Amino acid sequence: MNVRSELLSQLPLRENLRGLSPYGAPQIDVPIQLNVNENTHPLPQTVIDAIAQEVSKAAATLNRYPDREFVELRELLAKYLGHDLDRENIWAANGSNEILQQILQAFGGPGRSVMSFGPTYSMYPLLASGTDTEYIAGQRADDFTLSADSAAAQVREHTPNIVFLCSPNNPTGTALGLDVIEAVYEAASETNAMVIVDEAYAEFSLANTKSALSLLGGRQRLIVSRTMSKAFGLAGARVGYLAAAPEVTDAIRLVRLPYHLSAVTQATAIAALKNVDLLLAQVEEIKTQRDRIVSTLTELGLKPSVSDSNFVFFGGLDDPHAIWQGLLDAGIIIRDNGIAGTLRVTAGTEAETTAFLERLTELLSAQK
Numbered sequence: 001m002n003v004r005s006e007l008l009s010q011l012p013l014r015e016n017l018r019g020l021s022p023y024g025a026p027q028i029d030v031p032i033q034l035n036v037n038e039n040t041h042p043l044p045q046t047v048i049d050a051i052a053q054e055v056s057k058a059a060a061t062l063n064r065y066p067d068r069e070f071v072e073l074r075e076l077l078a079k080y081l082g083h084d085l086d087r088e089n090i091w092a093a094n095g096s097n098e099i100l101q102q103i104l105q106a107f108g109g110p111g112r113s114v115m116s117f118g119p120t121y122s123m124y125p126l127l128a129s130g131t132d133t134e135y136i137a138g139q140r141a142d143d144f145t146l147s148a149d150s151a152a153a154q155v156r157e158h159t160p161n162i163v164f165l166c167s168p169n170n171p172t173g174t175a176l177g178l179d180v181i182e183a184v185y186e187a188a189s190e191t192n193a194m195v196i197v198d199e200a201y202a203e204f205s206l207a208n209t210k211s212a213l214s215l216l217g218g219r220q221r222l223i224v225s226r227t228m229s230k231a232f233g234l235a236g237a238r239v240g241y242l243a244a245a246p247e248v249t250d251a252i253r254l255v256r257l258p259y260h261l262s263a264v265t266q267a268t269a270i271a272a273l274k275n276v277d278l279l280l281a282q283v284e285e286i287k288t289q290r291d292r293i294v295s296t297l298t299e300l301g302l303k304p305s306v307s308d309s310n311f312v313f314f315g316g317l318d319d320p321h322a323i324w325q326g327l328l329d330a331g332i333i334i335r336d337n338g339i340a341g342t343l344r345v346t347a348g349t350e351a352e353t354t355a356f357l358e359r360l361t362e363l364l365s366a367q368k
């Protein structure tokens with residue numbers, strides 16, 4: 001144990017946090033960063049200017065607390081989502097990670113449990129331990145799919161208080177059918193449990209994939225969470241949000257910190273949403289690169305999963321760590337989620353994608 005961790009162990013830390021390390025993917029400064037599913041395209045200059053202007057206006061008000069109810073932002077988010085939602089259905093926070101944390105604070109906590117189906121987003125168990133909520137690791141099939149029957153049966157067996165469904169799923173990239181969400185909601189109804197569909201990557205979905213937003217009507221305990229970090233290219237702004245019945249947002253108001261969304265954050269998000277078409281202009285191009293990755297990896301004899309997202313999860317590697325390292329040595333970072341024989345890569349710009357595919361092809365032929 002080093003000196004700092006020795007000193008840390010002297011503190012009266014909560015028992016379930018002892019020995020843990022802070023979470024975070026490596027932030028390594030290399031030219032091509034395809035490891036955390038950001039939108040790698042630069043923001044359009046018009047949007048940068050609009051944000052700067054709106055933030056400058058907000059700066060003049062910083063002696064006052066911000067609008068605690070962020071009404072304008074909620075209105076713009078409701079309009080963006082459509083589906084007959086209005087501002088009473090919307091809540092926002094500092095990234096969808098904070099949204100998920102607030103959901104756990106309101107509906108989880110000591111003596112309660114949250115279930116998810118792995119492999120899935122690695123933040124779920126960490127948010128659970130941070131809020132002292134028991135984490136139940138549900139299972140997917142060997143090919144990482146999750147059927148309605150299997151998911152509902154696992155919910156009935158474990159009776160969690162909260163279910164997190166990640167769709168499109170990180171790290172595997174594939175969306176769930178609405179039948180899975182309906183079946184899980186029905187199973188969860190028997191124990192009055194909350195069901196959250198994390199749609200961080202919804203904007204990248206394939207043409208026939210449907211959003212769980214269409215299921216919200218009449219389902220009081222269903223929540224759809226979204227983020228501006230991925231398709232909008234605003235990971236640095238930290239804005240996530242949810243859509244649900246108005247009473248769900250009232251539950252979250254009981255645990256949110258007053259003024260949790262700063263005036264600067266609100267101004268940034270508002271300016272971005274007023275330019276939503278410009279911001280989302282890159283989405284089709286990213287999907288093109290994503291599909292190109294899937295087809296090239298297939299030609300190379302690898303096994304990419306169906307991707308509804310801006311990244312591709314692929315198997316069929318004998319030595320994923322060697323490939324990961326070989327790419328890093330060439331200035332390209334992708335993600336090793338520690339799942340045997342697999343890696344995950346974000347679809348970048350055309351040039352970034354080309355560099356990744358060329359280097360990967362070289363590394364694979366050198367291994368033969």
Ligand SMILES: *Cc1c(COP(=O)(O)O)cnc(C)c1O
Nearest residue numbers: 095096097121170200227229240
């Ligand atoms: C990236 C990601 C998020 C987004 O987190 P933010 O806090 O909004 O940046 C949420 N869920 C999943 C599954 C993700 O991959």
